[in-house]
Ligand SMILES: NC(=O)C1=CN([C@@H]2O[C@H](COP(=O)(O)OP(=O)(O)OC[C@H]3O[C@@H](n4cnc5c(N)ncnc54)[C@H](O)[C@@H]3O)[C@@H](O)[C@H]2O)C=CC1
Ligand SMILES: N[C@@H](CC=O)C(=O)O
């Protein structure tokens with residue numbers, strides 16, 4: 001036999017009942033007897049309880065009662081053919097008449113005892129199961145309406161009665177014997193005491209009825225039909241990537257439910273669990289989905305962690321003092337005092353020094369807990385062997401549950417590094433000795449971030465998400481977003497990486513969307529939904545969203561944006577930037593940033609600061625971490641100037657070639673920064689600092705290539721005009737070099753702690769002679785590469801190569 005339990009939503013509407021009928025008929029095809037246990041229509045139990053309370057207060061109840069009646073009548077009319085309707089409606093009408101009489105009595109008396117409340121509330125199950133029986137019969141099912149009060153026997157603890165299992169088993173056996181071949185439709189949740197008074201079974205009561213029936217009849221399985229696909233890896237309202245679990249052990253289900261997963265209420269399933277009866281959670285609204293099977297054994301395959309559950313609000317209670325150290329009965333006294341005060345202790349941690357014990361309890365239990373502790377330890381408190389219990393509010397517990405976790409080395413490492421990288425502060429930790437769960441206490445405002453980052457880290461989540469905030473949508477920024485759009489599928493399939501673009505800003509507008517801004521239509525979203533840009537608010541909002549794996553990408557050339565990195569690091573953001581400004585500020589800031597990055601365990605990647613997408617910074621790091629020593633760096637690192645010298649051959653003026661470099665996207669937002677040598681000097685400074693030299697920008701010697709009138713031009717347009725005027729000067733430079741069979745090269749050198757950038761004429765023998773386009777070239781002379789320096793060469797400016805370098809840095813963040 002199989003027991004099928006249907007919850008309130010499964011019987012809540014004509015549509016869901018149609019689905020229920022199909023499910024029952026399909027289950028019957030397996031040639032196994034079927035028994036149904038059903039709840040009241042969704043919402044009816046609560047309404048009945050409300051009506052009885054209101055009646056006791058002398059309030060009018062007839063409208064509320066009529067609403068419930070109408071709901072049942074409408075279902076009958078929608079689902080039953082006219083010829084079957086009368087009988088069903090008549091039966092229901094009798095129930096509603098009884099209910100009306102009862103409520104009238106309550107109103108007249110002005111009070112409702114727990115016994116009367118149980119009697120009233122029972123009509124919810126009576127009416128729903130009665131209706132269902134008629135509907136099933138019409139569909140050819142040999143359904144028998146079964147009022148559970150005839151066989152589920154309890155004590156008289158109304159509201160949450162204790163079941164007399166022996167008597168119940170016996171009565172259930174007799175009932176099923178008498179109804180062989182039929183499909184009983186059993187009212188869940190309700191029972192009766194020895195005197196025949198109606199009782200109810202408390203929270204999860206219908207699950208309990210199903211478990212009792214399953215256990216008494218040694219059912220092949222108990223199916224719990226509800227409105228979700230089964231137990232999920234986490235609460236899907238908090239963790240978007242949560243997915244349903246195929247299999248759980250009884251212990252895992254109990255543990256997950258303790259921490260808030262409300263799919264079934266396992267304590268009520270104990271009768272079935274005790275007899276090893278498999279439980280299956282299925283979705284009435286998605287009946288082809290297999291759901292979650294719950295059995296005695298943990299599954300051998302699949303993830304070690306089964307679920308991440310949480311209790312949103314707990315308070316922390318700490319007791320400390322020398323009075324505890326080495327005192328044997330201390331914990332015993334503490335916990336029995338709390339138990340006597342009916343305080344449920346959710347989690348306990350004790351330092352091995354035994355100097356303090358921290359407990360997590362429900363916030364509403366705090367006053368009782370403090371009172372109990374103060375009473376029990378009055379003497380110790382008076383003599384200051386213990387200090388007053390410390391209460392801290394605003395915490396949540398996150399629990400990672402899985403029976404196979406105990407075999408998994410490194411799991412807690414993963415758990416805590418995920419929390420650390422997301423900047424979640426852990427206030428207490430507890431691992432059950434069963435190793436079935438690891439619980440951590442976090443600030444409530446970090447709960448969603450904690451759940452999401454741990455879910456990503458512990459489940460072989462098909463994709464990892466980076467939550468990205470992009471500042472700057474010009475030449476580089478727009479190209480990066482285009483590349484992200486083009487490669488998003490590749491990133492998902494090959495790197496299991498999803499880039500969730502949460503915020504975009506330029507100097508005019510800014511927009512956010514926690515669920516993700518489209519990589520295809522970000523421009524429209526920015527234009528249509530964007531607000532006027534304000535950097536401080538953009539940063540505030542990014543921080544306030546408190547998302548795991550947050551990355552800030554700076555594609556501006558702005559000093560203001562660069563100034564925000566430190567704060568972002570401290571808020572656990574990683575930063576990827578092509579903007580050199582931050583790394584070129586004071587050395588003390590540069591140094592402090594590195595410390596902050598290390599302290600918060602975030603990433604700070606800026607490969608494109610030097611040579612755009614060319615792997616220069618990473619190569620330098622690799623040389624240094626492998627113990628090499630840089631003796632000399634020689635480089636051409638201005639793509640703009642390289643392009644100009646390669647293209648300025650006589651056919652066009654110098655200014656025309658500079659304009660082309662700007663059009664091609666090689667120059668800085670302001671091309672004067674390139675031509676003045678400043679941009680190149682910044683790159684040399686960054687290289688020098690990365691090798692460990694504590695240098696400042698003014699320490700870099702710059703030999704200018706521009707005459708003074710160009711250097712001092714106040715605007716970009718004026719600058720171009722001055723360049724035109726200075727054409728003879730540039731032509732002379734070029735011609736002198738050509739006469740000596742040489743080319744113009746602007747070369748940076750770092751040697752013996754000194755950094756310079758100078759204009760040279762290079763002959764064919766010079767390693768930097770052969771360059772084309774915007775080529776950069778860099779040669780590292782090191783201990784290992786002393787005779788034959790390591791050389792990197794290629795296009796060192798331009799939107800495509802730079803954006804690709806930024807993208808590679810972003811992927812590197814994900815890989816950490
Ligand atoms: N062009 C190239 O080949 C390379 C450029 N870079 C760097 O890329 C950065 C950007 O260069 P481009 O894209 O060419 O510049 P761009 O002028 O085309 O774009 C700059 C963007 O930053 C935005 N912006 C400026 N200040 C802002 C603020 N306070 N708040 C928000 N947004 C702001 C602007 O609105 C614009 O969208 C620069 O730092 C440059 O040094 C780095 C390597 C190579
Ligand atoms: N403007 C720079 C490119 C970015 O760093 C250059 O011309 O090299």
Ligand code: NA
Nearest residue numbers: 607610612614
């Ligand atoms: Na680079």
